Amino acid sequence: MARLARILATLGFLALMFTGLGFVAVHLAGPAGGRIATQANLPGVLDGALTGAVDKAVVAALPAFEGLQDIVAGLSYRMLGDAGPQVRAGCPGWLFLAEELVETRDGAAHLADRVKLAAKLKAAVEAKGAALVVLPVPDKADLSRATLCGLAVSAQARGRAEAWRRQSAGAGLDQVDIATDWPAGAFLRTDTHWNDDGAAFAAHRVADHVIARLGPGTLPARVVVGVPKDRIGDLMRLAGLARTWPWSGPQPDRQPEVGTAFTRTGGLLDDVPAPTVLLAGSSYSRNSGFLDYLQDALDREVAQKSQDGGGFAGPLLDLLATAPDSLSQTRLVVWEFPMRVLTQPLTAAERNFLGDDR
Numbered sequence: 001m002a003r004l005a006r007i008l009a010t011l012g013f014l015a016l017m018f019t020g021l022g023f024v025a026v027h028l029a030g031p032a033g034g035r036i037a038t039q040a041n042l043p044g045v046l047d048g049a050l051t052g053a054v055d056k057a058v059v060a061a062l063p064a065f066e067g068l069q070d071i072v073a074g075l076s077y078r079m080l081g082d083a084g085p086q087v088r089a090g091c092p093g094w095l096f097l098a099e100e101l102v103e104t105r106d107g108a109a110h111l112a113d114r115v116k117l118a119a120k121l122k123a124a125v126e127a128k129g130a131a132l133v134v135l136p137v138p139d140k141a142d143l144s145r146a147t148l149c150g151l152a153v154s155a156q157a158r159g160r161a162e163a164w165r166r167q168s169a170g171a172g173l174d175q176v177d178i179a180t181d182w183p184a185g186a187f188l189r190t191d192t193h194w195n196d197d198g199a200a201f202a203a204h205r206v207a208d209h210v211i212a213r214l215g216p217g218t219l220p221a222r223v224v225v226g227v228p229k230d231r232i233g234d235l236m237r238l239a240g241l242a243r244t245w246p247w248s249g250p251q252p253d254r255q256p257e258v259g260t261a262f263t264r265t266g267g268l269l270d271d272v273p274a275p276t277v278l279l280a281g282s283s284y285s286r287n288s289g290f291l292d293y294l295q296d297a298l299d300r301e302v303a304q305k306s307q308d309g310g311g312f313a314g315p316l317l318d319l320l321a322t323a324p325d326s327l328s329q330t331r332l333v334v335w336e337f338p339m340r341v342l343t344q345p346l347t348a349a350e351r352n353f354l355g356d357d358r
Contacts, residue, residue, distance in 0.1 A: 070240060073239060077089065077239065077249060086098050093189050096140060099344075101151060103157070118134070125327060134176065138161050141153060143186070157340075161179065178205050186201060189253055203293035204297045207298050210298055210334065214332055221260055221262050222261050223258060225256045231254065232245075236250065275303040277330070278303045278327070278333050279294065280306060280315040282337055285336045286308060303330075312341045312350065
């Protein structure tokens with residue numbers, strides 16, 4: 001059966017390729033061919049004008065069929081279990097970010113630099129009079145190993161969390177462990193992020209550390225959970241499967257909208273004090289109601305300063321560079337980051353902040 005699927009996929013690919021060549025041949029028989037001919041000389045070859053003209057002509061010749069890539073992606077996933085270069089398919093319906101699984105060149109050096117960066121960030125936050133609680137989010141592939149179904153995981157990826165724990169132990173960071181007793185199935189199947197169960201679990205673990213620093217809050221809060229709806233995960237989009245799920249792609253996750261309801265004792269016109277807890281994290285902090293579950297667990301309002309694609313410390317570095325006074329009015333910063341970024345190359349902002357400490 002697998003052999004037949006490979007044969008069919010190959011025949012489908014060849015059919016698409018020869019169809020595309022047909023469109024190109026027809027297009028080049030017209031005015032586009034004449035424009036290429038004007039560049040078919042030695043200067044055109046040497047300065048790249050000829051290849052540029054050919055490239056433009058080929059792109060213009062191909063039909064504007066947006067669904068073609070979706071069809072190819074759906075067939076590849078259904079027949080071969082292939083989810084493209086950026087995504088890996090695990091157990092049926094489960095997708096993983098390839099970045100979590102592969103080896104990154106010089107990853108050990110990048111991680112060592114980020115240990116230094118973390119110590120320097122801690123000192124900078126504390127210099128503003130705020131405490132720091134750190135939430136390193138382990139890889140989905142690490143916390144959902146039972147759903148990998150044989151996916152290859154590099155030695156670097158398998159050892160990333162332990163390398164961070166060991167090397168950062170001397171940095172004096174108040175770090176939250178969410179790997180211990182992590183609930184099964186607490187990640188979205190088709191997305192890189194946790195679901196509401198995972199968000200609630202992580203939020204309560206963080207709240208324990210915050211309450212130990214600041215004491216209990218005084219603003220009663222509760223989480224408001226809406227009706228679950230289909231959620232097309234970011235991994236489905238990366239794999240080109242967002243529009244193929246009814247016939248080929250994975251079934252989307254179902255997630256509710258989550259919000260926070262506060263019980264305030266003052267009148268409508270009373271001044272509301274600014275939050276003294278600030279959340280500076282990645283898209284994990286913006287997904288599945290993590291902020292709402294954290295506010296509920298703390299009975300405090302939390303200022304959201306997280307950013308999608310925030311990486312290791314993007315939002316925190318932005319605050320220190322552009323709005324340091326906001327940290328002076330904050331009692332505690334929750335800094336969240338996904339551990340998969342630890343072995344990635346440093347950003348320009350991270351290199352600038354480290355300076356000569358690298």
